[in-house]
C-alpha cells in the first residue's frame with residue numbers, strides 16, 4: 088500500500104523515527120478501515136457514506152421491502168470486511184450510523200414493529216464475539232424501542248462446516264426459528280450485506296411459519312447493481 092510504504096520510508100530516516108512513532112500512536116494503530124488514511128478508525132469522508140438517506144433496494148429473490156444504509160463497494164466494502172474480521176474500533180461508528188438509519192426508516196414505515204431479529208450467523212462467529220449482525224440488531228432495537236431476539240439458525244448441513252456450509256445453508260433457505268417464547272406479530276430482520284435477498288426471504292419464510300410477519304429487511308449495505316437509487 089503506497090501510504091504504508093511512505094510511512095516506512097519516513098521512519099527509516101532515523102531522527103524522524105521517534106516523532107513519527109509518537110504521531111502514529113503505534114500502540115493503538117489508527118488508520119481508516121475504509122481508505123487507510125492515518126489518524127482515526129474511520130475518516131470523515133468514509134464515514135459520510137454511512138449517513139446517506141435510507142435507500143430502497145430491489146433484490147431478485149424476495150418481495151420483502153429491503154432498505155440499505157449504503158452501497159457495498161469501495162471503502163464501505165473494506166470497512167465492513169474489517170469490522171467482520173475483528174476491527175472493533177469501527178463498531179461504534181457503524182452501529183451509530185445504522186441506528187440513525189433505523190430511526191429514519193421508522194418515519195417511513197407505516198406500522199410499528201415489535202421485535203428486531205438478526206439474520207443467522209455461524210456458531211464460530213457467535214463464539215468469537217464477531218456476531219456483528221447481532222450487534223446491529225441490538226442497536227436497532229434500542230432505536231425502535233423494541234427487543235432484539237436472536238432466534239434464527241441455519242439448519243446443520245450434515246457434512247463439513249465453516250463459512251461455505253453457512254452460505255449454502257443460508258442460500259438454500261434452510262433457516263429455522265429456535266426458542267419457545269412467543270414472538271410479536273411484526274418484525275424487522277437485519278443483516279450486514281444483501282445481494283440477491285435469498286437469505287432475507289428465507290428468514291421471512293421461517294418467521295411466517297411462526298406467525299410473524301416481516302415488515303422489512305434492514306441491511307448495512309447492498310451490492311450496488313441491485314440498488315434502486
Ligand SMILES: [Zn+2]
Pocket residue numbers: 119120121122123124129130131132133134162
Ligand atoms: Zn477513510
